[in-house]
Amino acid sequence: MAEKSNGEVETKRILRFPQVKALVSFSRMHVDRLEKAGSFPKRIRIGVNSVGWLESEVNAWVERKVAQREAVSPGAHEPEAAT
Numbered sequence: 505m506a507e508k509s510n511g512e513v514e515t516k517r518i519l520r521f522p523q524v525k526a527l528v529s530f531s532r533m534h535v536d537r538l539e540k541a542g543s544f545p546k547r548i549r550i551g552v553n554s555v556g557w558l559e560s561e562v563n564a565w566v567e568r569k570v571a572q573r574e575a576v577s578p579g580a581h582e583p584e585a586a587t
Contacts, residue, residue, distance in 0.1 A: 518556035527562055
């Protein structure tokens with residue numbers, strides 16, 4: 505555990521793939537591709553046949569994606585589909 509600057513204790517939590525998938529909705533293969541390209545947090549080996557990802561890093565990745573979306577100028581919305 506590490507102490508945050510405000511005195512709170514930060515607990516590091518490791519997520520297994522089903523938990524990561526619930527957060528990002530990507531297949532294992534796509535997560536692997538993004539990770540190899542340096543576009544997704546690196547996995548942590550937690551056992552001989554087990555890997556996981558730090559929850560804080562996955563959440564930070566999601567927050568960056570949200571910030572990128574919000575950085576797009578307000579008038580640049582995607583066109584609506586014709587019905």
